[in-house]
Amino acid sequence: MRRTALAPAGRRRAPTPGDFVVLVLLVAALPLVAAIGRPSGTGHILHVQVASQPVQVFDVRIDQDVTLDGPVGRSVLRIRGGEAWIATAPCRDRVCQRLGHLHAPGRALVCVPNRIIVRFASPGGDVDAVTR
């Protein structure tokens, strides 16, 4: 394994003008990315998907507890007063419980180990394609 020419003898110390160009470009890309990723939604229909099971649809205006059985175990999605959150999770880190309450389109509740995603429906709706 030969040392490559990536590190010339005069390697630059931070920060260089090039570093600032990179920083400015990346910061400038953020609003652009935000505009592309801007969510749209009807605001009260939740789409819940567990692993590769069909998408389930819930109305956040109806208070309920939903049990979700994923690859790791049982998670509980709690819907109260127009908000939804993961109340219990079987995984170790419980990142999903710390994601907080979902009350408007744009964010999602995601549990990676248990492969759960909860988000507000988009107007076009992709449910039909999944629950055929």
Next chain:
Amino acid sequence: MNAPATLGGSALRARLALYAAAAALLFVVERALPNPVPWVRLGLPNIVTLIVLLEHGARAASLVLAVRLLLGGLFAGTLFGPQSLLSAAGGAASLAAMSTAARLAANRLSPFGLSLLGAAAHATAQLGTLALWFGGGMFAFLPLFGGLSLVTGAVTGLIADALLARLAHARAGAP
């Protein structure tokens, strides 16, 4: 600056093994630290990736990354699970971005700039991987995680920069 070039094959392998062990240790330590924002971590193992990339080249850095992912997954108990796949996607994308940038603009970017690019690639690749499972809605997180990645990339880049300078200094001062 020439010390790594004079390392023989086994000495280089030993050094890379140490780098991989250090990276795996940082990975485990970082997992144990509390993180205020879910999913967001500083990316300490990427400091090692960047140092190896600049000291020994892209191939050595990929080797160290692969061993780190394997060891880290083993220690954390997530090997071959979804989290390991996310780590691998992020690590590989970060290394690809940093080594490409280092090749194209070696004299214009410091480790700080390279680390920014690596962190942005890391965040994008992880969300891209999540999008494969969960759909394109995951990219709604990109502004948040992309923005935070610039902060974490800046911190780890400055640490890598300082460590690389110390390495160069130690070599220059060595008898």
